[in-house]
Amino acid sequence: MIPIVSKLAKLWRRYFDLFRKDPNVQAVGLKLFVWAVGGTVILFVGFSYFSYSHSQQIVIDKVTSAAKQTVVQSRDTLNIIFRNYEDITFSILTDEEMLHQLHVYGSATTNQNEKFVARNKIVESLAIRFFSKSDITNIHLIPVDPKLKEITTDTLHTEIVDYSKEEWFQRAVIANGEIGWLATKRYGYSNVGQPSFAINRLIKLSSGMKYVLLIEISSEVLKRSFxxxxxxxxxxxxxxxxxxxxxxxxxxxxxxxxxxxxxxxxxxxxxxxxxxxxxxxxxxxxxxxxxxxxxxxxxxxxxxxxxxxKDANTIGKSMLISMIGIAVITYLINYYLQRRRNAIKIRYMAYHDHLTDLANRKLFMEVIEKEIQLARHNRQEFTVLFLDLDRFKIINDTFGHEAGDRMLIETARRLEDVLDQSCTVARFGGDEFLILLPNRSDHDAILSIIHQITTQIQRPVYYEEKELHVSVSIGVSRYPQDGNDIQCLTKYADTAMYSAKESGRNNYKFYNTNMEKNTYEKLSLERDLRHAIERDELLLYYQPQIELSSGTIVGVETLTRWNHPKLGFIPPSEFIPIAEYSRLIVPIGKWILYTACKQNKAWQDAGLPKVHVAVNLSIHQFQNSEIIQTVAHILQETGLEPQYLELEITESIAMQDVEKVILTLQGLYALGVKISIDDFGTGYSSLNYLKNFPIQRLKIDKSFLDDIVINPKERAIVGAIIIMAHSLNLRVTAEGVETMEQVALLQACNCDEIQGYIYSRPIPTHECAELLAERRVYETTERLLQNG
CATH class of the missing domain: 3.30.450.20 (PAS domain)
Structure with missing residues (x-):
């Protein structure tokens, strides 16, 4: 009895505190409180010897609910895993190269050597593309034709397994392409000793050949989903x-x-x-x-x-029916408190962002509507700020959504620290935030707040001992100068924010009417750019790269031009950012790579000197998981030998997720292509990583050459870059060379190649072919001295 009395005393002490602190609760009245206490004492004395009879069911319901939630989570995880493996079978079904090799392997007209080669290519392709998934133990392609042998990635297991008599094999053939899931076998389907389940389906070639695809998956993947x-x-x-x-x-x-x-x-x-x-x-x-x-x-x-x-029986014996009395009495107090608490909680959840605890879009719209009415009545002005975090997607993709959430929470906290309580901060969605500055119109005061915001957000955020950095782009709209309703003010602030991003990010812009015009023009250009390839509006120009020691052309850099049917030639500085933003750069970049390789092969077939062609890769191309396969396919399709293709990436690309960059570069290097770092010196390369990159060339940015003739420090920097590169067995190309004085200084620094207007502007295909056909030797400082 003593423990029960103690618990009841604590319970009533808690409710007494609520009566004392909350004025709304005090309104219930002292009489109600006295009646509640007296009634509880009577009920406690009268029913204290009756046990609570439903404790077991409560425990069962609680555990059942928790178990259901865990089972649902495990089911959802398995569904995602199974769909991923279904996608793998689909990618094999749609892989034209693999289907071609399967046709070669199964054709009656193919000799044994060709079958052997086709079989190896299939196994190699499967290993490269799918064994990054450590849960896949083996992949088999089993011909329905019994005359053909199985194609398998299980190269260590020499025993031939006859699957054709297996029931699942016959079902797969009859299913005619439908996916089948096979139960776990203790030693695997190829008897390798590792438990695995499997997915299978029929692959039917257009020639009529049939193969049963069998992918064995370790049963550990099932355990991890629990x-x-x-x-x-x-x-x-x-x-x-x-x-x-x-x-x-x-x-x-x-x-x-x-x-x-x-x-x-x-x-x-x-x-x-x-x-x-x-x-x-x-x-x-x-x-x-x-x-x-x-x-x-x-x-x-x-x-x-x-x-x-066990616990339920103990509870049932110890809990007395007096708790019913306590529940009845406390209900009188709790009823009002709970309703009020629930109403506050529901409203809070409806009007606040669940991650950052900031106001959400709905609450912000209500606040700004009230502010408009107040400002209109008092003839006041106010300001709306639209914020978007720069490079947030890179952090989210590189370090995961937990790191991204941490960044958003910290950003929200810093915004609240900077702004006073009169301001409203809202998360608009994703990495976008809205700020209302009431009764603020002074330009200098707004700039001061913007400066404080940018300073705070640029401070590092620490996540799992990693230092994460972002900046912020801010758009500003003001009432009533820019608009007098919610839609206009938020829209114009958003437009100004995107203008700030286009100006280099980590920036701010006040809205003006020209931004709307610019936005419309960019949307029109983006629309036309989507059809530029199919309409043959894109052209490739080439700028020769001259070897300083000989004066001969040793390579050409590919540059893209857009001949718009109405606007004429549009400079790359206008359409490339649009292509990057809209992700059109991926199909455009693939077209550039294919066309450049095809053209270089055509020049070589015409008997012109063999030179390499350099193609720039955008960050979206380089981060594409299929970039290695794309380059290999283009080289194979065009027939260009890999050593005559040079891929250029910028420093900023090279330093994004360095470990992954190294793996991608190694895969490209294994194809035999050359790799160079473009615009070297303008980014933030780490020499510790640079030495591990499989690259052959550094390209010095034009910004280092502009003052090289008159500025000794610039000459020292260029000379140091060249010495460092040569010590790493890298060649150096200087871009943007425009005068013979620059040529002389670069030659004195032992630069390997140069390109720039001093020798040639970017020129169309036919003019470049003429230059190569002339086998022109350009004058360099060394050649001028030799010629007297």
Whole structure:
């Protein structure tokens, strides 16, 4: 009895504090409080010897709810995993090169050597493309024609397995391309000793040849999808009630000790979880199950109820029916408090961002509407700021969404620290924020606030011992100069923000009417640019690269020009940023790469000197997961030898996720192409990483050459870059050379190649071909001295 009295004393002390602190609660009145206390004492004395009879069901319901949530989460994880592997089978079905090699391998007209080569190419392609997924243990392509041998990535297992008599093989052939999921085998489908399940489907070539694709996947991927079930276990079962993964007492492939209790009432994917309590070997078991949408398998949680009832029995014996009396009395107080608390909570959730705790778009719109009415009545002015974090997507993609969330939370906190309580800060969506500065129109005061905001946001944010940096672009609109309604003010602030981004980011802009015009023009250009390739409006120009020691052309850099049917030639400085922003740079870049390679091959076939052609890769091209395959395919299709293609990336690209950049560069280098770092010296390269990059050339940016003749420091920097590059066995090309004085200084510094207007502007294809045909030797300082 003493512990119960102590708990009741604490409970009433808590409610007394609420009465004392909350004026709304005090309104209930002292009489109600006295009546509640007296009634509670009477009920406690009268019913203290009756136990609470429903404790067991409460515990079961609570555990069932938690188990259902865990099972649903595991099901959703498995659905995502299964769809990913279904996508892999689809990518194989749509891989034209692989289908071609399968045709070559299965053709009756193909000799044994060609079959061997085709088989190796298929295995190599599978290994390169899909074994980055560590969960895939083997991939098999099994010909339906028994005369042909299986194609498999299992090169270490020499035993030939005859799959044609397997039931799943026959089902796959009959299914005619539908996906099939195969149960876990304890030693794998190719008997390699590792438990694995599999996905299969029929590949049917246009020639009529058929192969059964079988991808073996480690059963560990299933185990990793399980959530934590306290005092129980999670399993995955096929319709035959066989285990996909091992449990405490059974192995993969065994029939589960818990019978299939849902066979009479089948589970359907997407429906609420099914649960049931059954007795197995004298013990009651709580079973919760969910159907996986991608297959016929079931995710099942099993919990012995004996473990659940230990605490429930104790509670049932110790809890007395007097709690009913306490509930009735406290309800009179709680009713009003809870309603008020819920109303506040619901409103808060409806009007605030769940991540940052800032106002959301809905609340901001209400606040600004009230501010417009107040400003119109008092003839005041106010300002709206539209903020967007620069480079946020890179941080989100590189370090994960948790790092991105951390950055957003910290940004929200810093904005609240900078601004006073009269201002309203809202998260507009993603990495965009809106700020209302009431009764603010003074230009200098607004600039002061903007400066404080940019200074605070540029401070580093630390996440898992990593230092993350972002900047912010800000657009400003003012009432009533720029607009007198919500839509105009937010729209114009947004327009000004994008203008700030286009001006180099980490910037701010006040709205003006010219921005609307510029935005419309850019949208029109983007629309026309989407059709530029198909309408043959894009042209390639080439600028020769001259070897200083000989004066001969050793390479050409590819430059893109757009001949608009109405506007004429549009400079790259106008349409390339639009292509980058709209991601059109990916198909355009692929067209440039293909056209440049094709043209260089055509020059070589025409007997012109063999030179390399340099092509710039954008960050979106370089970060594409298929960039290596794209370059390899273009080289194969055009017939250009890899050493005559040079790919240029900027320093800023090279320093994004350096480990991944090194892997991509190594893959390109393995193809045999040359790689150069463009605009060297303008970014923030780390020499520690630079030495690990498989590159052959550095290109010195034009900005270092503009003052090289009159500025000794510029000459020293250029000379140091060249010495460093040569010490790393790299060649150096100077861009933007315009005078013979620059040529002389670069030659004195042992620069290898130059390109610039001193020798040639970027020229069309036919003029470049004429230069190559002339085998022109350009005058350099050294050649001028030799000629007297």
């Amino acid at each position: 959530g934590d079930i306290q005092n129980g276990e999670m399993v995955i079962l096929n319709p035959a009630n066989q285990l996909m993964t091992r449990t405490f007492s059974e192995l993969e492939g065994d029939f589960y000790r818990i019978p299939n209790v849902f066979h009479t009432n089948p589970i359907h994917a997407g429906h609420p979880s099914d649960s049931i309590t059954i007795k197995v070997d004298g013990d009651m078991q709580l079973v919760v199950a969910e159907k996986i949408a991608a297959s016929d398998w079931i995710v099942q949680a099993v919990i012995p109820t004996s473990e659940l009832f």
